[in-house]
Amino acid sequence: MSRARRVASEFRAAWYAFVRRRTAVFFTFFFPVIIILIFGALVRTQPTGGGIFAEPPGYYIPGYLAVVVLFTPLSRVGSTIARHREGNRFEKLATTPLRRWEWLLAQTLVNVVVIGLASLLLLGLTVLVTDAVVRVTPALLLLGPFVALGVAVFCGVGAILGYVTESQDGVIAASNTVALPLLFLSETFVTPDLLPSWFRPLMALSPLTYFSRGVRALTYDPTAGDVGLSLAVVAVLAAAFFVVGAYAIPRTD
């Protein structure tokens, strides 16, 4: 009960801190929207048998969702840690009963809610703007766990980046350095056949690849991947990165 009380208290504070930063809220939702508008409506998917965006619109649903699942937790958790360090907030928290993993859990839950809402918006917008057709089956409910676990993965990574970097500027630079390659090299927007054969095995190292395969199998093409296996891999990675991320959260100077 005490633990739930602590996590709830941290969640409330983190939630208020986020929703009252209007520019942060705006760009959290605007960034993925503009990606869809650029690539889904402006560039448009044009199946011509080759090149980027040559697949039908539904293929890119995991990519659009990955934009928020990847970027938002990385930058938010990383910069939150930087802000906490700069304000000596961890120094104070270290003398309270709140554990580091409880802090990260609360931050992760805030991100799950924020990104869950953004994902719903994205999914609706993708269908509306790009003519993508989503396969509606009972298994589509697994989209929730995929998004939640994907967010947990990158909250953990964001915590690690927050530990490694020393400022909010550093976090932003590091987040972009990590996120951009992952976004385009994880079977999201770029199909594997467009990449050199020697590189393709490396895609298996990206957590986002399993997110893409699973979400694609759920929403577009059931043969795109094994949903259960993809979900299991994302879950294991979420647990692993969460543990490492929690350990990386500063307790001392």
Add this chain to the structure above:
Amino acid sequence: MTEALVAENVRKEYGDVVALDGVSLTVESGEVFGLIGPNGAGKTTLTRALTGTTRVDGEVRVLGDAPDAVDFQRVGLLPQSFSPAARLTARELVSYYAGLYDEARDPDAVLEDVGMADDAAVHYENLSGGQQRRTCVATALVNDPDVLFLDEPTTGIDPAGRRALWRLLDDLAAGGTTIFLTSHSMTEVERLADRVGLLSDGELVAVGTPASLVAEHGGTSRLVVRTDAGTDAVAGAGFPVEAADGELVFHDVDADDIGTVVARLDEDGVGYESLVWRQPGLEEVYLRLTGEQFEGAEATAVAAGTGGAR
């Protein structure tokens, strides 16, 4: 009395810089201990050592346990330069920290204690500097701690607010709370602390009650005369005299001797704007023991009179 805080031969290095060099001290339960020292002397590092937020060599115990094993319910901390979430209200901030403990005081009552009841609904970023600091103090009090660490708690608080906070700390101390206070305000430390420790270059160079430190290291009372005259004009006044920044400072002048000095000034025809008699305080102790005393007077002549009244 039991020991609330113990540091034994605590040493901390940051690269080549020695922040703490074998510091040992004990703070008894219910005691208010004031830590003073110049910037960079190691005050915050010692506070962090005692709260377990920096790793040090040596032994540290808080309420009988290692700092990271202590019951956190019993500890409160206001870190130096603490900056909580800016877009929470004062009430939300205190409630947030209250929610981290199994048992906590009513946040509104704590805000009332620090004089923030009327501004409890204002976002932290919209509070004045003094109000922000008082809100931060409230976050350290919300769990009703047995040991309270306050690292420069009154920085930025106006005189009235500072005195209100001092009264609150008096009440806490009277209720048995152990307070470990660092400050650059000698008035504050002299007013609040049962004992004072002076850190200089990472070493604890003096520990004692304010009165004992002043008696031992504070020097004597003095009369400060605002005048253009130099020490030559008052040679033979009978008291050690030094000149600095348009002032003549007569040392070892007791209250009963003021008339003697004034008479001497009149006899010598020395005009002056004002006279101020000062008793030694913690500031003199600080200046003497940290080697920062009378830096402005080093280039001026120092003369001691001979003969005369004493």
